Amino acid sequence: MMISAALTEASPEARIAPTYDEAACVLIADSDDLGSAQFVTDHIPEALRKADVEVLLCGDIYSKEAFEQIAGYCITRYQAAGLLLSDAIRAMDRYELELIRDYVGGTGCSSHEGNSCSCGFPEGG
DSSP states (O other): OEEEEEESSSSTTOBBOSBGGGOSEEEEEETTEEEEEEEEOSSHHHHHHHTTOOEEEESBOOOHHHHHHHHHTTOEEEEOTTSBHHHHHHHHHTTOSOBOOSOTTSOOOOOOGGGOOOSSOOTTO
8 A cells, every 4th residue: 555654854764743734755655665665845745646645644734735635635644743654554554543634724524414524434433
């Protein structure tokens, strides 16, 4: 599976940045082979789309534009701020990470009742 992570530095041994917006770079790699990682600093949402990334491990996202692009590409966003990349991947695999459902300051998901929400998450999700 292709994953990405907003890191504090360009290294597979780095920590996930406190926020997506503060990340020094974003790693893109196959989750089974981090050694072949590429590090991106520009046009990140588009780079994630081109690499067919399924997951972004990051901290809170403040940029409405970046959040909407990433979400629009159907990339699942997991809250992993402060974790080492390897620990974040293990936590993701164990379903221990919280989903990031909106950018900071966004309106969030209004309601799952009656399928009135269009966030893509099932009722109760």
